[in-house]
Ligand SMILES: NC(=O)c1ccc[n+]([C@@H]2O[C@H](COP(=O)([O-])OP(=O)(O)OC[C@H]3O[C@@H](n4cnc5c(N)ncnc54)[C@H](O)[C@@H]3O)[C@@H](O)[C@H]2O)c1
């Protein structure tokens with residue numbers, strides 16, 4: 001099979017980790033007889049530096065023409081001036097919206113080989129297997145925002161808005177995923193305070209009642225969910241929630257397996273090209289040191305093959321290679337409990353060798 005992938009290395013550790021994922025994709029293509037054409041484009045801070053726009057038209061067009069997009073990460077202190085006209089993160093929000101990627105799948109699964117890496121006790125985390133479905137193109141990220149003068153200086157606002165249709169489509173997608181898994185769907189909101197959450201509760205209950213009566217369905221308030229995630233993570237199967245809650249809960253959940261550097265994601269929805277990326281950021285504190293963990297990006301590449309091209313065997317081959325490396329004790333330094341830590345490049349080498 002021939003496929004065109006756009007790679008967006010981005011900023012900070014982005015280029016280091018995307019490079020390793022590219023090697024893995026090249027290895028898979030050779031092993032399975034595919035031709036993966038991979039072209040790199042600018043997005044984020046590097047694109048602001050090059051042309052003043054975090055998502056240049058040329059990049060967006062290349063993404064639209066591709067089968068799928070693999071992103072490293074964007075952002076960093078260089079572009080963090082609160083008064084700057086634009087930000088790297090604005091490019092990311094825009095590409096999600098332009099490509100219609102309303103659902104962000106963030107799997108959180110513990111590895112038996114890595115139970116010593118979790119800060120939580122083994123008996124709490126072992127067997128955790130959660131699929132978070134985060135709404136990605138609505139809510140407070142995309143609502144009205146601004147600043148105006150105020151007696152004390154200024155005031156600023158961000159509005160959280162959701163429509164029935166926006167909630168229905170992502171809940172439906174999550175409910176379908178639950179059907180293919182253990183049949184349990186949890187919806188997380190803050191309906192005791194927020195009107196937008198009360199609409200979420202109403203709409204999601206009606207979708208489940210009318211279309212998915214076979215599912216075990218419950219609702220949990222987001223503050224309690226933050227606690228349940230680290231006290232009884234095994235109780236959850238598919239968790240659907242709005243944009244901001246999903247962002248926060250999934251960084252928290254990444255510590256169940258043991259590191260943010262292990263957490264991949266798939267942004268899908270429109271039926272066009274999807275966007276695949278680690279859930280972490282550009283990690284400016286370790287950028288350029290060849291110590292970042294490339295596994296989240298490598299696992300995101302596996303999700304890309306699965307969701308964009310239905311290459312299930314190839315995706316599983318990558319996941320099995322990662323398992324093998326972890327089982328053999330391969331650790332980058334973000335994963336606790338290692339003896340000798342591997343560099344980014346060495347971790348890439350191990351995965352490529354495990355595939356070959
Ligand atoms: N999708 C994205 O592009 C994305 C996601 C999150 C944050 N960001 C941006 O990244 C920048 C930095 O944000 P932050 O520091 O809050 O979050 P971050 O996720 O970049 O880093 C948080 C911590 O985790 C560590 N870490 C992250 N990924 C790692 C990896 N692969 N291997 C080893 N350690 C890893 C970092 O070193 C840091 O200590 C900000 O500009 C933020 O907006 C971008």
Ligand SMILES: CC(C)[C@H](C(=O)O)[C@@H](O)C(=O)O
Pocket residue numbers: 075089092093247279280281
């Ligand atoms: C960088 C930022 C805009 C982004 C988000 O909040 O969606 C990131 O935190 C993520 O999780 O992908």
Ligand SMILES: [Mg+2]
Pocket residue numbers: 247248251279
């Ligand atoms: Mg985040």
